[in-house]
Structure formats: structure tokens, C-alpha cells
Amino acid sequence: MRGVFITLEGGDGSGKSTQAEKLEEWLTEAGRTVVRTREPGGTDFGNEVREIVLHSRGHISPRAEALLYAADRAQHIATKVRPALERGDVVVQDRYLDSSVAYQGAGRVLDADEVRRLSLWAAEGLLPDITILLDLDEDLARARLDSANKRFDRLEAEKSDFHRRVRQAYLDLAEREPQRFLVVDAALPPDQIAAIVRGRVEAFVAASETP
Template identity: 70%
Template structure:
């Protein structure tokens, strides 16, 4: 992305891996360091995106896999153009829950679509935008499911998928990280939260 002075950090991982907890801890630390932080998410990081989020995560009926992928890409195009790019141009740290790697993992591997086509769709939608750093919270899907069960709240459409779906998602994430080690930091999401946060802070500090 051109003409920007901010830093863009995304958090990725399967459902139940602890992204929200780590985003909160990292945001608090960044603010303490004097940075202006924008917390956002996909889908749903804009008014238009919230409408799309309601469809892709809470629609009661089936959504064709390609339609689902296109909905995520539409959200992403609007989100980057209206939220992410302006914040980076203002020099802020953008801390984002999920980006295009989620689509490659969930719609590509999970829905068994072509991963390259899914990635290319998102890159076209966002004019090639990629984050400076992606924190991947890696967790065995069976452990993640136990966490979700203990939360005692209704599952969304993706959380409700079977274990083999989430196993494919995890494998896809690890393959993405292996292919771009300069952008990814893999974090053991089974470790204590503060230990994970410390490792994330170390990498972010070197980036800043």
C-alpha cells in the first residue's frame, strides 16, 4: 500500500483460538507506548460490512460457497477503502481481526474452493493490500471446539462446521504462514495468554 505511514497488523486463527483476547492485550500495550490504535475486524468493520457480516455468519439458510467468498471480498473491498487505508494514512496502528488469509483458509480450504482464486479475488478487491504483520494463533481444532462449547453461546455458521472443516482451515493457515514467514508470526494459542501476548509484543516492537 502506497502513501501511508501507519502500521497494519492482522490477527488470524481458527474460531476459539483467542484472537479477541490477544487483540485487547496488544491494543492496551500499543496505547501505553503512545500509539493511536484503530481496532477493526472483517467482516463487519464498517456499516456496510456489518450488513454483510449478518448475512455470512447468521443467515439461517445455505449460502453457495462462491457466493460466500464474493460477499467476504465485497466487505473487504469497502473496509480497506473506507477504514484501513485512511487510518494508515493518518499514521495509526491498525489492529485487525481477520483479513484475506481467513478467506483463503475458510472459503478456500474449508469450502474446498481454489485457494489461489480466493486470494487473487481479495487482492483485486483491495488493490493488492497486504498487512505488515500477521499474528497467527494456532490451536488444535478439538481444543478450540471445547473452548467454544464452554462459552455457552450460539455458534455462527462457520463455528458450527464439523471438525474436518476446521482441520482443513488449520492446515491452510499453517501453509500460508510457511509460505510467507516474513509476514507471519505463529503463536501457540494453547499457551498462557500473557505468554502469547509477550511474544506478540516482541515482534510488534521490532516492527515499530
Template identity: 65%
Template sequence: MTGSGLWVTFEGGDGSGKTTQARLLQEWIESTGRTVVRTREPGGTEVGRTLRELVLHHRAADGTSDIGPRAEALLFAADRAHHVASLVRPALDRGEVVIQDRYLDSSVAYQGAGRVLDAREVRELSLWATDGALPDVTVLLDLDPSAARARLEADDKPFDRLEAQKDEFHARVREAFLALAAAEADRFLVLDATRPVDDLAADIRAHVAPRL
């Protein structure tokens, strides 16, 4: 990526604590005087919010999902193309820090492994959509799917289309995330999401600080 900014993404299964850790990192970086742009995929732009509602909450008239796996992957890629071009690249060019909840690794894990599409093709689709954009740092919060589901159920909120998938789906997603982290160890920081929130935040700060 061009510019003098820093781009940090958070990945992991639903319920792994990405939002909490992104917020804590934002607060710490802002305390150093840097400008932070906090965003997410899908939904980081006005266009993204429309696509988020469609891809995560759309149901057919009979209550079932009528978005096929390939259409789902294309919708995420469309959001990603607009998001990077209109929000992420301009922020980095201004020298700001972008902290983002999910990026293309989620598509490789959820649509590639979870939906059993070709993971390489899913990744190449996103790279084409974003002109090859990759984050400087990706924090993977690793959590067993059964523990993640327990956290989500404790929140007492309706599950979206992906959260509602069966355990086998989420097991494939977790395995895919770990494989991605092993393949790109220089970009990924993998942490056990069952550890105390403050301990995780301290490790993330220590990893990000030299890159600021």
C-alpha cells in the first residue's frame, strides 16, 4: 500500500473478541497523537452498509437464504473494492492508521473453506478487486467454535446468515484462518482468544508499536 499510514486488520471467528480488541488498540494509538480510522467489512461505507444488510441478513420469502456461495463471495468482493478505494487508501495516503474488522482473509475462510469454494480463487478475486491491497498487520484471534458459539448465545442476539451455520462450517473456517496465518507468518499475529482481554491488548500493542 502507498502512503505513510499503517493498516491493521482483525480476523477470527464470530465471538472471538475482534471488536473489543480493535477498540482498545484504537484508544491506545489515539493516545499517542495519531489519527485512527476505525472501519469494518462489510459495512465500512454507505455502500458497504447496504451490502452488509443484503449479504448477512437477507432471507427469501419462505425464510431461507437464497444467496448462493459464489454470489456471496462476489458481494463481499464488491464491498471490498469500494471500501479500499474510497476509505482505506485515502486514509493511508494521509498518514493515518486504519484499524479494520475483517478483510479478505475472512472471505478465504468463510466463502473459500466454509462454503467449500476454491480458496485460491476467492483470494485472487479480492486481490483483483482491491488492486492487490494487503494489510501491514493482521491479528488473528483464535477461538474454538464451540466457545465462540457460547459467547454469541450469551449476547442473546439473533444470529446472522454466517453465524447460524453448523459447527462443521465454523470448524472449517477456523482451520482456514490458521492455515492462512501459517502461510503468511510475517503479516499475522495469532493469539489465543480465551486469554484475558487486557493481556491480549498488551500483546497487540507490543506487536504494533514498532510499526507506528
């Protein structure tokens, strides 16, 4: 079997964790070994970076933020994702380089191409086989986060115009690479979203099992 790299992207509150869990359950039932992970925080080092970038009380400059995410990505891909793919596992990952392009590139108003090049350098050029973009209006996403009654992290707490830029950047990325992206309306019921995702993933995973 060949490894398959699947990433889930979208704004905060779009339901990535729910869909990652559903996808993991379905793939496991289908007999595949699944490594479910996230960025930042997929490794011990990544958890330390996650605490800094999401919960630091001090100011972090946009470039410093982008570099911290890239450092996490380099460690994560080298020590967790690539080994899993080489074993033939399916990696289901919550956020990857498209998040950096959207959040640090568009959200923080850095050069998106530079951010992407930095991420690709950190990951030694690794791109996902499939990227599921859960697209949701930023105001609806904020309402979901509010209803969860949780403490916002540094990015979730940003204003609507920040999240509007992030959403548009994601849609622009998906338009640029339609062969990699599947865009799904995240306002749909979770089970309906899961069925749409399985429809895209199933054929790709089956092809990876062909000698």
C-alpha cells in the first residue's frame, strides 16, 4: 500500500476536528492504518510551539509567528508524517501549509507566496494528496465558537475582517489547485459533509492499494 496524505482546512469553527474524527473512523473500519494529527501540536515540540503561538500573552510579530509555524511543520513532517506515509499509512491532518498561507499570508498581511515557499522549504516540498476545505461564512463560524463557550486563542479572537481575509485566501487557493482541493459547505449537517468527503477520498485510497 502507498501512503495517502489528507489535510483538512478551514476557518476556526468550521468543523475540521469533527470531520477528521469521522474520516479516521471510516478509514479504520475499511482496514487502513490511520495516523491522525494536527498542526501545530502533532509532536511534543509542536505542542510547545502551539502553546506559544496560540496562547502567548505577549505580542508576536507576524513574521515571528510565520517562522514558528514553519519550525513546527519541519519537525512534524520529518518525524511523524513522512515516516507514516513511508509505512503506507493514511495521514489525516488538521491544518497544514494552506493554513499558513491563509492565516499568516492573508490574515497577517504578509506576502502569501513567501509564506508558502517557507512552508514548502520546511516540509521539503511535501504536498497533500487531498485537501478538504470546509468553507463557512466567518460570522456563522464566530457564532459557533461563541455557542461553544470556550476561551478564544490568539487567532480565534481576531476581528471579522481578519477571518474574512482568511476565508477568501482559502477559496483562492482552492480555485488555483482544483485537482487537490475539495471545497465543502461547512454549514451542511456533519453526516452529509462526511459523506461528501468519503466520496472524494474513497477512490484515491482504493487507488493507493493497487500494486
